[in-house]
Amino acid sequence: MKGKDPIDSMDFYSKKDPTQAFKIKREEVSRFLPEHFSETLIRVYSRKIEPESLEAARGHLTQWIRGRNEQLPEERHCLLTQFG
Numbered sequence: 001m002k003g004k005d006p007i008d009s010m011d012f013y014s015k016k017d018p019t020q021a022f023k024i025k026r027e028e029v030s031r032f033l034p035e036h037f038s039e040t041l042i043r044v045y046s047r048k049i050e051p052e053s054l055e056a057a058r059g060h061l062t063q064w065i066r067g068r069n070e071q072l073p074e075e076r077h078c079l080l081t082q083f084g
Contacts, residue, residue, distance in 0.1 A: 040070075 007029055011021035046057050 005026065007024070007026065010023075012024055013019075013021055042061070044057055044061055046053060048054075
């Protein structure tokens with residue numbers, strides 16, 4: 001859906017007739033919705049799996065994100081996986 005507005009592919013329903021779907025125009029959408037949508041996936045790999053090394057990697061990632069003036073992800077969006 002790159003370059004397309006997700007609202008264009010959504011169906012809306014009214015309380016009067018919940019069985020009848022309809023489309024809405026962009027002008028009718030709430031002003032709280034952003035004009036542009038994006039998602040970024042960042043992966044960090046480390047050969048070291050000791051807690052100190054993983055915490056150091058997390059700290060460096062946090063510092064890197066703040067240096068780019070980006071919002072830090074919520075903890076529930078962070079995943080540490082051990083391979084090996």
